[in-house]
Amino acid sequence: MVLSTDRGFQRGDGIFETLSVVGGKPQALDLHLNRFETSAAALAMPKPDRESWHSMVLRAIDENPSDQAQYLKFMVSRGQESVDRPATVDANFGPTAILYIADAASYETARASGISAVFLDSGRDSGAAARAPWLLLGAKTLSYAVNMAIARAAGARGADEAILTTTDGYVLEASSSTVVALIDGVYCTPDASIGILPGTSQVSLFEGLDARGEKTRRGLITQDELRAADGVWLVSSVRMAVPVHTLDGSALPVNPELTVMLNDMLLAREN
Amino acid sequence: MVLSTDRGFQRGDGIFETLSVVGGKPQALDLHLNRFETSAAALAMPKPDRESWHSMVLRAIDENPSDQAQYLKFMVSRGQESVDRPATVDANFGPTAILYIADAASYETARASGISAVFLDSGRDSGAAARAPWLLLGAKTLSYAVNMAIARAAGARGADEAILTTTDGYVLEASSSTVVALIDGVYCTPDASIGILPGTSQVSLFEGLDARGEKTRRGLITQDELRAADGVWLVSSVRMAVPVHTLDGSALPVNPELTVMLNDMLLAREN
Numbered sequence: 001m002v003l004s005t006d007r008g009f010q011r012g013d014g015i016f017e018t019l020s021v022v023g024g025k026p027q028a029l030d031l032h033l034n035r036f037e038t039s040a041a042a043l044a045m046p047k048p049d050r051e052s053w054h055s056m057v058l059r060a061i062d063e064n065p066s067d068q069a070q071y072l073k074f075m076v077s078r079g080q081e082s083v084d085r086p087a088t089v090d091a092n093f094g095p096t097a098i099l100y101i102a103d104a105a106s107y108e109t110a111r112a113s114g115i116s117a118v119f120l121d122s123g124r125d126s127g128a129a130a131r132a133p134w135l136l137l138g139a140k141t142l143s144y145a146v147n148m149a150i151a152r153a154a155g156a157r158g159a160d161e162a163i164l165t166t167t168d169g170y171v172l173e174a175s176s177s178t179v180v181a182l183i184d185g186v187y188c189t190p191d192a193s194i195g196i197l198p199g200t201s202q203v204s205l206f207e208g209l210d211a212r213g214e215k216t217r218r219g220l221i222t223q224d225e226l227r228a229a230d231g232v233w234l235v236s237s238v239r240m241a242v243p244v245h246t247l248d249g250s251a252l253p254v255n256p257e258l259t260v261m262l263n264d265m266l267l268a269r270e271n
Numbered sequence: 272m273v274l275s276t277d278r279g280f281q282r283g284d285g286i287f288e289t290l291s292v293v294g295g296k297p298q299a300l301d302l303h304l305n306r307f308e309t310s311a312a313a314l315a316m317p318k319p320d321r322e323s324w325h326s327m328v329l330r331a332i333d334e335n336p337s338d339q340a341q342y343l344k345f346m347v348s349r350g351q352e353s354v355d356r357p358a359t360v361d362a363n364f365g366p367t368a369i370l371y372i373a374d375a376a377s378y379e380t381a382r383a384s385g386i387s388a389v390f391l392d393s394g395r396d397s398g399a400a401a402r403a404p405w406l407l408l409g410a411k412t413l414s415y416a417v418n419m420a421i422a423r424a425a426g427a428r429g430a431d432e433a434i435l436t437t438t439d440g441y442v443l444e445a446s447s448s449t450v451v452a453l454i455d456g457v458y459c460t461p462d463a464s465i466g467i468l469p470g471t472s473q474v475s476l477f478e479g480l481d482a483r484g485e486k487t488r489r490g491l492i493t494q495d496e497l498r499a500a501d502g503v504w505l506v507s508s509v510r511m512a513v514p515v516h517t518l519d520g521s522a523l524p525v526n527p528e529l530t531v532m533l534n535d536m537l538l539a540r541e542n
Contacts, residue, residue, distance in 0.1 A: 001272045001273070001274060001275060002272070002273060002274075002275050002277075002280055003272060003273075004272060004273050004369045004371075005371075006273075006280065008280045009273055009277065009279045009280045009348070009369075009413065010287075010346075010413065010415075011283070011413065011414075011415035011416065011418075011419060012282070012283020012412075012413050012414040012415055012416050013415060013416050013419055014416075016281075042420075043416065043419075043420065044420075044423055075281075077280070083371070083373045084373065084374070084376060085376045098275045098280075100275075100276075100354075102354045102355065103355070105355060105356045120403065120405060121399070121402050121403045122403070122406075123394075123395040123396070123399030123400075123402065123403045123406050123408075123466075124394040124395045124399070125394070125396075125438065128392070128394030128395070128438075129394075131392050131394065132391065132392045132393070132394045133424075134391060134417065134420040134421045134423070134424040134433075135393075135394050135417060135420075136416060136417055136420050137394075139416075141283075141416040142280065142281065142282065142283050142414075142416065143282075143283040143413075143414030143415060143416035143417065144281075144282035144283055144284060144414060145282065145283050145284050145285075145314065145407060145410075145412040145413065145414035146405065146406055146407055146414065147282075148282060148284055148314075149313075149314065149315075149405040149406075149407050150405045152315055152405070153404075153405040162405075167396065167399075195394075
């Protein structure tokens, strides 16, 4: 339970991380804690106590064993809103911290069969994040109403997911996953500086690909390049790598063996 | 109290309204309920039961008499998140509704002395709202983390408030108020179609000004026009009309008599 005056409820004013727990181990916990710290800094919130979060995560897993994959979500809001003076925080309360763990849904079908996606206009250009840090484009905040609206807009267009684009024609991200594409033999992903959430799973994936001697690149990807890619995946912590079989109504190449290789790499990752 | 799995907390996935209560009467309740309905539609949430909200607001005021101005906030979130399948709603629960009322802070000083403002880049152009309704630019949602960040960014620049602008040089809104400017004898405000929250107080104000035979205009305002205005006010339900005395470090004309006239008009409004 949280108070209804909690800023997390009143203003979506807080941060979170969701990670996967496989075989009783948290996946990429260090990467998630890194991003949690970055998000806190972007929102001018107190720096999370890394050691405490680390041990709380391990304790939650210990106390909630499961023979299935689990997801673990932790979040911190700014605390209680002042009733006397809304938009300020009541100094008598600290931040509100919540952690929970549950069995994850199965995403085997999505990983095996793939999903369809459409491009949706983000309304902003590729330079917006650099010019306007107050847009919090790289922070994982509790203010997710637009992410939800984007997912609904994709559904209204008969697609499973939306991939956001900039007004100058570049690829951003999906509503809760990172875009990875195989273009001319190189695994490509948009650089986070374009104003997307830096994907922890994408980082793990590229580390694994680099270790295997595959070519990887972080940089601008145009919509046309994505349409012509030899493979497109949406990558996230719990659903992991899901191939996009259709983009804006046109078929994309799918390569089940590559998808299995990417997911094996993600399932095997540790910190 | 709300459950920590409430979508309002988890995702800022809900809508709200804040209105002023003066002399035991809610101000512009119909306009607020209109916008509440518009916000619900934008988020694909159930249409609010207007009669219930109307009577709950009146009852809250009746049961909480005060000799001061009060603010009353009501909000609805989408309900409980499914723990089994995050990003979907648990069908066993309905939406969560919260209403509270409290004495408002005094804004006499801000109304009398005015505030300073700086322009901040919104990252988007003036056509974004029309092209991309999934950005929810006209909906009053619980996802307010960016609004808070914008207010902090203003403070970091030594200003009281930020006025957002488009990449093509037009004026949008402040983080929780509407811009009204006196330009060549005409009271001007950006049309909501540019991607701002339609301000209930601005509507009341223009109705009052129209009734007095003053000229009003809703349409595009450039940053240069605002810099050269004969008066600029930030208008909102509880703080009402506050003059901007400094914009981007340059003095703006202030006219205390006009400000008093505008606030008298707002204080006198009913439904």
